[in-house]
Structures are given as structure tokens and as C-alpha cells.
Amino acid sequence: MQPLIMLFALILVACASVPPGPQNARLAQAADYNRRGEAALKQGDYRRALAYYREALRIDLSVEHAEGIAINSINLARAHQLAGESALAHQALDSLLGASALRLAPEFVAAARLRKALLYQGEGKLADANVWAERSEALCQDAVCAWRGTLLNLRARLALARADAAAAQALAGQALAVNRARAAGEEIANSLRLQAEASIRQQQFAAALAPLDEALALDKGLGLTGRIEADLAFMGEAHAGAGNAEQAREFRLRAASVSKQRLPAE
Known part of the structure; x- marks a missing residue:
């Protein structure tokens, strides 16, 4: 299972799908490339996804569309991470975070910092992941922040990694409340799975069954x-x-059966 790489992707796609002003053909074109990139990514075609995201980013840069630059830089980083190119993923995010002239909205700075945390988490660099999660949280402290549920899920995962199952349980519970309020199906399932894993770590096996049943259905x-x-x-x-x-x-047999049918990108 890819470690949290696909988190909050759908929110970014939704943000990119409607350019501000239908008369702006350039932004509409960039949004179309963004959608094509997302479709390619879901199919596991990382090279094609990267090409589409680069083209979308090029267009956004040409008209100084800050929101599009942020979205496509983050998506470019996500595609590089899935392709196993962590250094290029970091490079895309560092370029975005270092572009002070863009005057990015705090929500996109928080999203870029969160993607950095996810990158480090995927690399097993948990101390760095914690640092960037904290930096993201500084700009994403309540449910108004679109990435709040994802951030709390990541913090729960990091708590599990440091063997603090009780903290993970509490964080996953907070994440679940935020994600239910947003009707974020994929993130709800992530929160439920994290709750269940925390219960298992604490040998509360029966308590893990109901969350897993709901997560499986989702x-x-x-x-x-x-x-x-x-x-x-x-x-x-x-x-x-x-x-x-x-x-x-x-x-266990069902899990093994599903595993045999998985595509590499899944």
C-alpha cells in the first residue's frame, strides 16, 4: 500500500478544475491539463501525469496564476513521489515554498508543507516529517482548513510510528470528526483504519472490528x-x-486474493 501518498489529492483537483473566469482560455487550458494529469496518475502512468502537470504549471507560471502554480507544483511533487523520485518531489515543493513573490494564500503554504511532511514520512525520515507537519499545522489549526483532516491522519500515523498508540487513537478520532463533517469519504476511511490499527497495537482487538468494517465499505x-x-x-x-x-x-485469504489482483500503482 502506498504510504499516504494520495492523501488530499481530490481536494487539489477540485480546486484546479474551475479557473477563475470562464473568459480566461489559458487558465481553462491549465485546468484541463491538470485533470488529464490526475487521470494518468490514477492509471499508474506517472510519466504522462508528470508531462501534463508540467504543462499546466508552465501555463500558470506564464500568467502568474498563484493558485494554479501552487496546485500544480504540489501535484507534480505527488507524481514524482509515486514515481520514486523523492529528490525531484522535494525540488518542486522547495521551488514553490521559496517563491515569496507569489504571495501564496496560507492554505496553499499549509498544503505544500503537508506534502513535504508526507514525502519525509514516505522516506522513513520521521523526525523531518514531524517538523513539517508542525509547520503545516501552524497554518492549519481548525476545521476551516481544507487539509485539517489529512494533517491529523498524518500525525496519527506518525504517532503509531513512534509506538504511541494512545496518541494515535486520539488524533485519529479528531481526524474522523473533521473528515465526517466534510464528507471526505477516503479520509474518513483512513481515520477509521488508523483508529483500528491503534486499537490493535493496544490489544483492544474487538474495538478494531467496527471501524475496519466501515472503512472496508467506504x-x-x-x-x-x-x-x-x-x-x-x-x-x-x-x-x-x-x-x-x-x-x-x-x-487473510481475502487480503491475499486482493493483493494478487492489484496494479502496481494501487
Whole structure:
């Protein structure tokens, strides 16, 4: 399962999909390239996605469209990360964060900082991930911030990485409330899965089952194969811990079956 790479992608796509003023053909063209990039990314065609995002960014730079520059720089970083090009992903974000003349809205600075945190988390550099998560949170402290639920999910994941399951449980609960309020289906599932994993770490196996059941239903509805595999694997682990050997075996077999059918990008 890709480690949190796809988080808050849909919000960025939505922001990019409607240029400010239908009369501006250049911005409409950039938004179209952005949508094509997202479609290519979902298909696992990272080279094509990168080409589309670069073209969208080039257009936005040519008209100094700050919002588009931010969105496409962040999406470019995401595509580079999925392609295993972390250095180029950092470069795209550093260029954005260093462009003081753009006068970016705080929400996009927060989003870029969050993407830096996700990059470091994916690289296993947890101390750096924590630093950038804190920097993002400085500009994203309440539910008004579009990335708040994603940020809290990341903080929960980082808490699990440092073996603080109780903190992870609390953070995932906060994230769940924010994501439910926004009806953010994918992020709701992430919060539920994190809650369940924290419960398993604390040997509260029965408590993990209901969140995983809901997460599985959401992930199936969204067609997220990698997440479905994770849900099933955690269900197997929770049932095993609860002493339900037959159910544990069933879920592990289902997870293995899903895994065999996954595309590399999923």
C-alpha cells in the first residue's frame, strides 16, 4: 500500500478544475491539463501525469496564476513521489515554498508543507516529517482548513510510528470528526483504519472490528484496492487477536486474493 501518498489529492483537483473566469482560455487550458494529469496518475502512468502537470504549471507560471502554480507544483511533487523520485518531489515543493513573490494564500503554504511532511514520512525520515507537519499545522489549526483532516491522519500515523498508540487513537478520532463533517469519504476511511490499527497495537482487538468494517465499505465504494487489502489484513489481525481463528484465516485469504489482483500503482 502506498504510504499516504494520495492523501488530499481530490481536494487539489477540485480546486484546479474551475479557473477563475470562464473568459480566461489559458487558465481553462491549465485546468484541463491538470485533470488529464490526475487521470494518468490514477492509471499508474506517472510519466504522462508528470508531462501534463508540467504543462499546466508552465501555463500558470506564464500568467502568474498563484493558485494554479501552487496546485500544480504540489501535484507534480505527488507524481514524482509515486514515481520514486523523492529528490525531484522535494525540488518542486522547495521551488514553490521559496517563491515569496507569489504571495501564496496560507492554505496553499499549509498544503505544500503537508506534502513535504508526507514525502519525509514516505522516506522513513520521521523526525523531518514531524517538523513539517508542525509547520503545516501552524497554518492549519481548525476545521476551516481544507487539509485539517489529512494533517491529523498524518500525525496519527506518525504517532503509531513512534509506538504511541494512545496518541494515535486520539488524533485519529479528531481526524474522523473533521473528515465526517466534510464528507471526505477516503479520509474518513483512513481515520477509521488508523483508529483500528491503534486499537490493535493496544490489544483492544474487538474495538478494531467496527471501524475496519466501515472503512472496508467506504474503500470498496471508492474502488481503492490497496486500502481494501489493508482493511482485510487488519481484520484478520484483529480477529486473530480476539481468538477468532477461522475468521482471521478468512480475512487473510481475502487480503491475499486482493493483493494478487492489484496494479502496481494501487
